[in-house]
Amino acid sequence: MTQWDGIYKSFLSGGSKWATLGEGIIEPFQAFMKSHSFLQKNALDIGCGNGKYLLFLKQLGFQLTGLDNSLTAIKVL
Numbered sequence: 811m812t813q814w815d816g817i818y819k820s821f822l823s824g825g826s827k828w829a830t831l832g833e834g835i836i837e838p839f840q841a842f843m844k845s846h847s848f849l850q851k852n853a854l855d856i857g858c859g860n861g862k863y864l865l866f867l868k869q870l871g872f873q874l875t876g877l878d879n880s881l882t883a884i885k886v887l
């Protein structure tokens with residue numbers, strides 16, 4: 811089990827949100843993405859965790875691929 815897998819498991823068992831688990835999409839990234847246009851909208855998120863950045867990018871019309879080595883992360887949203 812990775813350290814992050816333990817963090818996700820702990821949260822699912824009623825533990826506290828830790829680090830990025832308790833954060834939304836950081837504002838500078840939102841501002842950058844909303845103020846630029848893209849010829850192609852494909853995104854690869856390595857270490858996507860629970861996929862919140864993927865959901866944000868989906869709303870902007872991106873085709874998405876997310877990778878994470880925690881099998882538990884996808885259960886957390």
Ligand SMILES: C[S@@+](CC[C@H](N)C(=O)[O-])C[C@H]1O[C@@H](n2cnc3c(N)ncnc32)[C@H](O)[C@@H]1O
Nearest residue numbers: 814815830856857858859860877878879880883
């Ligand atoms: C700081 S968290 C960020 C999660 C997400 N991007 C976010 O902002 O909420 C780091 C993530 O990277 C994943 N990770 C760490 N090492 C990895 C590796 N070698 N391959 C794939 N994912 C990895 C962890 O499981 C964790 O979900």
